[in-house]
Amino acid sequence: MERKKTFIEDLDRGFYDIKNKDIxxxxxxxxxxxxxxxxxxxxxxxxxWMRDFRLKSLEIYNNMELPTWGPSLDxxxxxxxxxxxxxxxxxxxxxxxxxxxxxxxxxxxxxPKAERESLAGVGAQYDSEVVYHSIxxxxxxxxxxxxxxxxxxxxxxxxxxxYFMKLVPPNDHKFVALxxxxxxxxxxxxxxEGVDVEIPLQSYFRLNSPGAGQFEHTLIxxxxxxxxxxxxxxxxxxxxxxxxxxxxxxxxxxxxATLRYSTIENWSRNMLNLNTKxxxxxxxxxxxxxSGSFGSKISMLYPMSILKGxxxxxxxxxxxxxxxxxxxxxxxxxxxxAPYTSSAINTKSISKSGGVAIYxxxxxxxxxxxxxxxxxSCESLMLDDISRSxxxxxxxxxxxxxxxxxxxxxxxISDEAIFYLMxxxxxxxxxxxxxxRGFAEPIAKxxxxxxxxxxxxxxxxxxxxxxx
Amino acid sequence: MGDxxxxxxxxxxxxxxxxxxxxLNLSVNxxxxxxxxxxxxxxxxxxVNVIMxxxxxxxxxxxxxxxxEKINDLKTDERAKxxxxxxFQTPEEVPGxxxxxxxxxxxxxxxxxxxxxxxxxxxxxEKLEILQFDESYASRYLNVGFSGGEKKKNEIIQMMMIxxxxxxLDETDSGLDVDAVKIVSKGVNKFKNENNAxxxxxxxxxxxxxxKPDFVHVILKGKVVKTGDASLIDEINNNxxxxxxxxxxx
Numbered sequence: 001m002e003r004k005k006t007f008i009e010d011l012d013r014g015f016y017d018i019k020n021k022d023i024x025x026x027x028x029x030x031x032x033x034x035x036x037x038x039x040x041x042x043x044x045x046x047x048x049w050m051r052d053f054r055l056k057s058l059e060i061y062n063n064m065e066l067p068t069w070g071p072s073l074d075x076x077x078x079x080x081x082x083x084x085x086x087x088x089x090x091x092x093x094x095x096x097x098x099x100x101x102x103x104x105x106x107x108x109x110x111x112p113k114a115e116r117e118s119l120a121g122v123g124a125q126y127d128s129e130v131v132y133h134s135i136x137x138x139x140x141x142x143x144x145x146x147x148x149x150x151x152x153x154x155x156x157x158x159x160x161x162x163y164f165m166k167l168v169p170p171n172d173h174k175f176v177a178l179x180x181x182x183x184x185x186x187x188x189x190x191x192x193e194g195v196d197v198e199i200p201l202q203s204y205f206r207l208n209s210p211g212a213g214q215f216e217h218t219l220i221x222x223x224x225x226x227x228x229x230x231x232x233x234x235x236x237x238x239x240x241x242x243x244x245x246x247x248x249x250x251x252x253x254x255x256x257a258t259l260r261y262s263t264i265e266n267w268s269r270n271m272l273n274l275n276t277k278x279x280x281x282x283x284x285x286x287x288x289x290x291s292g293s294f295g296s297k298i299s300m301l302y303p304m305s306i307l308k309g310x311x312x313x314x315x316x317x318x319x320x321x322x323x324x325x326x327x328x329x330x331x332x333x334x335x336x337x338a339p340y341t342s343s344a345i346n347t348k349s350i351s352k353s354g355g356v357a358i359y360x361x362x363x364x365x366x367x368x369x370x371x372x373x374x375x376x377s378c379e380s381l382m383l384d385d386i387s388r389s390x391x392x393x394x395x396x397x398x399x400x401x402x403x404x405x406x407x408x409x410x411x412x413i414s415d416e417a418i419f420y421l422m423x424x425x426x427x428x429x430x431x432x433x434x435x436x437r438g439f440a441e442p443i444a445k446x447x448x449x450x451x452x453x454x455x456x457x458x459x460x461x462x463x464x465x466x467x468x
Numbered sequence: 469m470g471d472x473x474x475x476x477x478x479x480x481x482x483x484x485x486x487x488x489x490x491x492l493n494l495s496v497n498x499x500x501x502x503x504x505x506x507x508x509x510x511x512x513x514x515x516v517n518v519i520m521x522x523x524x525x526x527x528x529x530x531x532x533x534x535x536x537e538k539i540n541d542l543k544t545d546e547r548a549k550x551x552x553x554x555x556f557q558t559p560e561e562v563p564g565x566x567x568x569x570x571x572x573x574x575x576x577x578x579x580x581x582x583x584x585x586x587x588x589x590x591x592x593x594e595k596l597e598i599l600q601f602d603e604s605y606a607s608r609y610l611n612v613g614f615s616g617g618e619k620k621k622n623e624i625i626q627m628m629m630i631x632x633x634x635x636x637l638d639e640t641d642s643g644l645d646v647d648a649v650k651i652v653s654k655g656v657n658k659f660k661n662e663n664n665a666x667x668x669x670x671x672x673x674x675x676x677x678x679x680k681p682d683f684v685h686v687i688l689k690g691k692v693v694k695t696g697d698a699s700l701i702d703e704i705n706n707n708x709x710x711x712x713x714x715x716x717x718x
Contacts, residue, residue: 420559420560420562422544423545425545425549425574426573427545435565438562438609441564
């Protein structure tokens with residue numbers, strides 16, 4: 001039976017690809033020099049210690065090598081990246097005051113609608129600065145702080161100074177050093193002791209400017225016995241020049257506290273996504289990561305949980321979908337640094353049309369961390385013969401009294417399963433999409449609903465017309 | 469007997485370069501129950517897979533006619549839409565797709581209309597009861613963690629929900645205990661009427677006690693070598709396939 005094959009070169013990403021005119025009130029020169037850093041710092045009215053921190057980070061950056069493992073970053077030319085683009089607006093607390101074109105972008109991304117329906121607070125960053133932030137009045141009364149990093153730096157300087165880049169220091173790797181030098185925007189959340197934030201907060205990061213970098217910093221502190229769900233979404237329109245995202249997320253989960261951190265990343269496919277995320281969890285605290293990586297050209301993303309206190313827990317649930325021209329190197333790291341700690345890593349990856357999806361992860365159990373439990377499960381599904389998947393889990397166990405489970409599966413979409421579904425009257429295209437959605441289902445059900453729907457749409461889009 | 473449903477005319481089929489069916493003929497009318505027997509490797513499963521349109525099997529000559537239409541080149545889903553159903557010998561496990569989810573997709577696809585959910589659920593519940601399945605099976609992932617017997621019963625539920633014109637049961641009874649065979653037979657009997665037909669491939673006569681076949685075909689080396697009535701089953705049970713071997717060579 002002869003069947004026609006149709007291929008789509010690149011996805012129509014719909015509203016994600018709508019480009020606004022590149023309007024800004026200040027744009028740094030391309031590249032990275034001391035002068036540029038000083039200008040950014042001046043433009044942002046940094047306190048002196050922050051300006052010095054930026055300069056020190058730049059020095060570290062200049063003295064550090066690119067990572068010698070993972071995807072090639074040869075195409076990254078820092079001399080061509082604009083590290084700071086200030087949108088032509090101040091941050092607003094009232095949605096109506098946000099400039100039309102920017103407002104329109106976020107409307108299309110569904111942000112204000114989500115705020116009305118299911119969120120306790122919303123932040124929206126456009127290029128380098130946060131343009132909108134709001135939080136429900138009740139939460140403010142409970143002492144919860146949710147604002148942009150710039151405001152936090154002014155109004156909660158002591159807290160920022162105590163925590164900022166202490167968990168992820170600039171000398172950790174080259175791109176956090178870069179981040180330390182040029183960071184701008186991002187969210188600051190402080191949840192006081194015992195407060196349970198029942199509905200999620202969400203920050204959305206949009207990079208509109210071509211050839212620019214986004215370096216937002218997210219700092220979340222959840223005090224003793226408190227609870228929070230934070231959602232982060234990222235997207236950008238596609239340009240032919242390389243854009244860079246090197247954000248940094250620092251999460252402090254105190255004794256008995258719980259933080260769920262959900263991310264859906266759908267950067268355009270000219271983006272290098274070199275993001276660093278880390279959580280430190282105190283006694284009996286819990287960090288839950290939910291991570292969906294769909295966009296970008298290259299991603300290197302390995303959220304890390306440091307289980308510092310007895311009985312601390314980490315859960316990581318992630319899905320990565322690499323299509324044509326994408327190399328997504330993602331995973332998770334856990335350090336068990338105290339007794340009775342437990343962690344579970346659960347990842348799925350899908351690759352098609354030559355995409356590369358690699359799971360890279362590490363679990364380390366220190367000598368004193370007795371009675372710890374760790375499980376790692378990674379599954380990959382390759383949809384054709386030209387795509388690639390691999391799993392690179394590292395287990396470093398320096399203790400005998402541990403309970404470790406590890407499972408890795410790499411497979412192809414089963415022809416027999418497709419035939420089975422087709423024999424029930426379902427088209428080949430839909431059968432494939434059903435199988436892929438079924439594969440992703442355990443992860444999808446962890447995602448916030450609108451993102452789970454978006455993921456299914458994306459899977460359908462990816463599979464449409466590409467079936468042989 | 470009713471109208472002609474399926475006509476297989478001198479079909480030659482190969483898989484991976486080896487010819488498996490070598491000029492096979494078979495005709496099925498509405499209202500009939502056909503049984504296909506034959507030793508392992510005779511081509512029974514190839515026959516049912518080729519009727520369903522499995523891409524692995526290639527028709528080199530001959531025709532499959534379903535309701536007066538040649539379906540040689542139709543895709544599997546198009547054949548299903550025309551009313552052909554296959555109960556698989558070893559149904560695939562498909563994680564993440566529930567039994568109900570599959571049946572809903574199937575129904576929407578086949579009818580081209582949205583489902584009336586309440587009525588659909590009621591119907592499904594009835595079928596589950598006939599097969600003595602707990603309702604919770606509807607929300608389980610397709611065949612994942614099902615026992616051999618549960619998988620086969622699940623096939624029959626799908627058959628009853630899809631309600632095809634031609635149901636092909638590929639060793640649906642194998643691996644089932646006596647009670648399970650009874651339950652499956654009950655389901656098949658409920659389904660059977662004068663407007664549809666059933667083709668059963670089996671090694672055992674247990675299931676045939678309840679299903680009353682009209683025709684029994686013996687397949688050997690890719691051909692039907694003998695067609696008879698139900699009495700042929702006893703003959704095979706007593707003497708095996710040895711006496712047909714000569715016919716296969718002719």
